[in-house]
Amino acid sequence: MAKIPLSQEDLEAHLEEQLGFLELSAASFDNGFEGEAKRLAGPIRILVHDTKNSHSLLRQLNKKGVKFLDSTFDFNPADIIGHGGLVCISSGPAGSKYVAMLDDLPPPAIKWVDFETWWNMPVLVDNKRRQLTRQKIILTAANQDGGAHIDPKLDEIYFDLAKKNSLGWVEQTKQGVKQIEGADRAAIRQIAHELLKTLKEGYSKKPKHDAGIIIGGIRLTTAPPDTNKPVAKKREIGRNERCPCGSGKKFKHCHGRISA
Numbered sequence: 001m002a003k004i005p006l007s008q009e010d011l012e013a014h015l016e017e018q019l020g021f022l023e024l025s026a027a028s029f030d031n032g033f034e035g036e037a038k039r040l041a042g043p044i045r046i047l048v049h050d051t052k053n054s055h056s057l058l059r060q061l062n063k064k065g066v067k068f069l070d071s072t073f074d075f076n077p078a079d080i081i082g083h084g085g086l087v088c089i090s091s092g093p094a095g096s097k098y099v100a101m102l103d104d105l106p107p108p109a110i111k112w113v114d115f116e117t118w119w120n121m122p123v124l125v126d127n128k129r130r131q132l133t134r135q136k137i138i139l140t141a142a143n144q145d146g147g148a149h150i151d152p153k154l155d156e157i158y159f160d161l162a163k164k165n166s167l168g169w170v171e172q173t174k175q176g177v178k179q180i181e182g183a184d185r186a187a188i189r190q191i192a193h194e195l196l197k198t199l200k201e202g203y204s205k206k207p208k209h210d211a212g213i214i215i216g217g218i219r220l221t222t223a224p225p226d227t228n229k230p231v232a233k234k235r236e237i238g239r240n241e242r243c244p245c246g247s248g249k250k251f252k253h254c255h256g257r258i259s260a
Contacts, residue, residue, distance in 0.1 A: 037185035082167035
């Protein structure tokens with residue numbers, strides 16, 4: 001059966017619709033339904049992912065040549081723990097969890113890059129030194145983990161991130177060491193935010209966190225790879241040390257100020 005080509009106006013309408021889907025799902029996520037992260041992956045895939053047999057919406061609109069917002073913290077290869085380049089940790093009375101910082105970022109974390117760099121650069125590095133790109137996170141969430149399809153088998157690196165806290169950060173509580181969850185979902189939320197900032201002029205969004213944001217230290221420690229055993233000593237960050245977010249500022253003037 002013949003297919004009718006869509007006009008530029010039709011494609012622009014699809015763009016507005018997909019961005020609307022992103023905003024609605026992002027609002028649902030921010031209001032507490034974090035499973036919405038999987039549905040965020042769907043419009044992101046439609047907007048940017050090209051294959052041999054299909055073209056992304058941005059490709060059809062000739063808009064993949066724009067610069068994309070990159071909000072990742074720089075990775076330090078000398079670090080022996082997992083690197084959450086797209087996520088931070090919120091700590092409060094209800095405990096600690098991975099969160100998306102949205103627009104609450106120090107200036108050095110905001111960069112503009114071409115699409116291929118944005119899509120394929122490592123943004124998370126787990127405690128086995130395995131790297132995850134935005135492409136890996138989004139396509140696995142959409143194609144395997146319920147965004148658009150549920151696969152009976154899940155990519156191992158993504159599975160360890162989502163189910164086993166492979167970034168390695170844990171919380172020291174009165175009851176012992178507790179795994180911190182949600183790095184996969186927080187990362188997807190931040191990717192959606194980056195894309196909205198890229199494609200919607202003037203778009204901004206601050207996070208809705210109950211408590212201060214921390215990068216490391218302050219009731220947090222790291223678990224040795226492949227074990228849930230508590231470590232002997234908490235990891236503390238001195239207020240005069242460089243902030244681990246990569247801003248170049250002292251901790252007390254950066255995320256130490258936020259979490260104080």
